[in-house]
Amino acid sequence: LEENAQYSQDGINMSGELSRDSLQLSGSKLFVESANTADLMLVPVRTSGSGEHGVTIALIPGTASGVSMSGLESIARDRQYEVSFNSVSVPTEEILGGVGEGWPVLKRSLDRATALHCAVSVGGAQKVLEMTVEYTKQRVQFGRPIASFQSVQHDCADMVNAIDSARLATYQAIARLEDGLSADREIAMAKVLANHAYKWTTLTAQQLHGGIAFMEEYDLQMWTRRAKVAELKFGTSGPHREVFAQSMGLV
Known part of the structure; x- marks a missing residue:
C-alpha cells in the first residue's frame, strides 16, 4: 500500500530503475x-507504463541493505509498519513473473488475500454475536434478562442475517477461486458484506452491552477496533461496489 491507499494497479507508483543485471x-x-x-x-x-502494464515484483530479504522499518500506530493495535527502501539493489533473477509483467501475479495474490480476509471478518463478527447473545441473557433490567425484550431479539436476529450473508458470499468467492474461475464480482460482494457485517455487528453489540463495552478489561472494545481496520484492509466498500457497477455495464 502506498500513500494513495489504492489496492489496484493504479496505486503502484513507487519506481524501480532497471539496469543490465539489477533493479534499483x-x-x-x-x-x-x-x-x-x-x-x-x-x-x-x-x-x-501505467495501469496493468509495467508493474514489476521484486523479491527482497527483510534484512537487505537499504531496507528499514518503522512502526505505525493502528486503532487495532496490530503490528503495522512503514517499510522504506533506500537505493536497494535487486538482482534481475529475483524478479517474480518477469520485468513489467507482475500485475497478473499480484492480482491473483490480492484476490485470494481479500477472500480470506473476508473469512477473518466473518469470524470476528460471529465472535461478537456470541458474546452479545450470552451477555443479553445475563444482564437483567426491569426484573428480567434484556434478551427477553423484542427489540433486543430483533437486533440479534439482524446480526445473524448480516453475518450469514457475508459468510455465504465469502464461501462462494473462495469456491470460485479454488475452481480457477473468475471471481471479481464474488470477491467484491463478499468484501462489501463482510465490511458491513463486522462493523454493524460490533456497533450494535456496543449498544446492547452498554457502558461495559467501552472498558479496556472487556474484549468487545478490541473487536470493535479490529472491525474498523478490517473494513479498510484490501479496500473499503466503495471501490468494491464499483466492481458491481462495471459488471452491470454502468461504468
Whole structure:
C-alpha cells in the first residue's frame, strides 16, 4: 500500500530503475503487517507504463541493505509498519513473473488475500454475536434478562442475517477461486458484506452491552477496533461496489 491507499494497479507508483543485471528501488510501502518478521518481501514497483502494464515484483530479504522499518500506530493495535527502501539493489533473477509483467501475479495474490480476509471478518463478527447473545441473557433490567425484550431479539436476529450473508458470499468467492474461475464480482460482494457485517455487528453489540463495552478489561472494545481496520484492509466498500457497477455495464 502506498500513500494513495489504492489496492489496484493504479496505486503502484513507487519506481524501480532497471539496469543490465539489477533493479534499483527507492521509496516506501505503508501498513505492511508484521513486516518485522518477514524473511522475504514481495515488493511491487513500477518500471514503466501505467495501469496493468509495467508493474514489476521484486523479491527482497527483510534484512537487505537499504531496507528499514518503522512502526505505525493502528486503532487495532496490530503490528503495522512503514517499510522504506533506500537505493536497494535487486538482482534481475529475483524478479517474480518477469520485468513489467507482475500485475497478473499480484492480482491473483490480492484476490485470494481479500477472500480470506473476508473469512477473518466473518469470524470476528460471529465472535461478537456470541458474546452479545450470552451477555443479553445475563444482564437483567426491569426484573428480567434484556434478551427477553423484542427489540433486543430483533437486533440479534439482524446480526445473524448480516453475518450469514457475508459468510455465504465469502464461501462462494473462495469456491470460485479454488475452481480457477473468475471471481471479481464474488470477491467484491463478499468484501462489501463482510465490511458491513463486522462493523454493524460490533456497533450494535456496543449498544446492547452498554457502558461495559467501552472498558479496556472487556474484549468487545478490541473487536470493535479490529472491525474498523478490517473494513479498510484490501479496500473499503466503495471501490468494491464499483466492481458491481462495471459488471452491470454502468461504468
